[in-house]
Structures are given as structure tokens and as C-alpha cells.
Amino acid sequence: MSAYLARLRLFDIPAFVVAKGDPTAGAVIVKLSTLDGSAKAFHRTYDLDFNRIWAELANGADQEVEAALAAQRATDPDLWVIEVEDRAGRHLLDEEGLG
Template identity: 75%
Template sequence: MAAEARLTSDFWVRAYLARLRLAAIPAFLTAKGDPTAGAVIVKVATLDGYARAWHRSYDTDFNRVWAELITGPDAEVEAELVRQRAYDPDLWIVEVEDREGRHLLDEDGLR
């Protein structure tokens, strides 16, 4: 089995923000982590007081996937991100603001 090519966190985040910009989905980098290997969390705020946060995980076949970390009132999601960042200062956090909850994480090249 061939090894999966790994992008640096900095490169992936810049590419992700560019992809969101092309889709006219507002997004902001709210925490910059380790440029090479920092984990990435994507928060999606639906601008109605609720949000979801996604992180990289593995499925049952050990494939890398985006998994939901937390969903709920925006303040609760934000509190969890503060806890995650305290635990891992190398963490990147991207915040997406979209009333429809679009994040593009399920698209080719971002999965």
C-alpha cells in the first residue's frame, strides 16, 4: 500500500481558505499553530447562535476523515475550542461563517 502524501498544516490551511474564498464562504484563521504538523479544527458558525467543530480523525478502516468534534450553542463550541487550544498550543483553528453550514470538507482534495 502506498504511503499517503502529507501536506504541512500551513499549506493545507492556506489552500482551504482559498477554496472557501472561491466559493464565497467567509472564513477566518482564529488560531495559528505549528506550521508543519499542527492539528486543524474547523468551526462552522451558522450565524443563528449555533456552531459545529470538525477535526481530523480516522474511520474504522484507518482512513483519515473529518469527524464532528462538538455541535451546539456557539458559546459552548467556542469554550471547547479554548480547552482544545489550552491542551494543544500547536492547534490551528479556522472559523467558517455560513448560514447554510457549508464547510467544503467533504470535497475532493479536502477530505
């Protein structure tokens, strides 16, 4: 998680830890806010070849994505949530080393 936040800083993309989970075992969700009322949320999962990937968990109005995140946190109190703010929609999750 710290490597991801550092990489975002290199590109001057603001990001904040908005929910802290378990420091050793908590899953991470990344919320991307495009600052126009829309947002997306991404979580780690596996593709059909069992490779770890970032996949879209929610997409829509900011309030809808927040509701999806609240539901996830209700079932997983160890969950970390990072909010990324970028008008261009950059999240860097598809960059080498973050897959």
C-alpha cells in the first residue's frame, strides 16, 4: 500500500487512506473520484488464469460507490480504503508492479 501511495505522489495524484484496516491482513479497496460526482472502486481478485488483478467493484455516482464501500466495510472491518482524486481518471492500478 505504501508503494502505491508513493507512486501516486510521483505523478502528483492526490490519495488518502480514508479507512484503516488490519495492518497485516486487511484487504484494500481503491476508490477513484474524478471530482465530477462520479467514482469507481477497485478491489484485488483473480482472473481466469489465477493472476492477481485489480477489478472494478463499483461504478457510478459518488454516493452509490460510497454505499458499496460501506457495505464492504460492514462485512470486513479489516478492510483498508484508499481514495484517489484525479479529474483525468488516473489510478495507476494497471501500472507494472501493482497488479
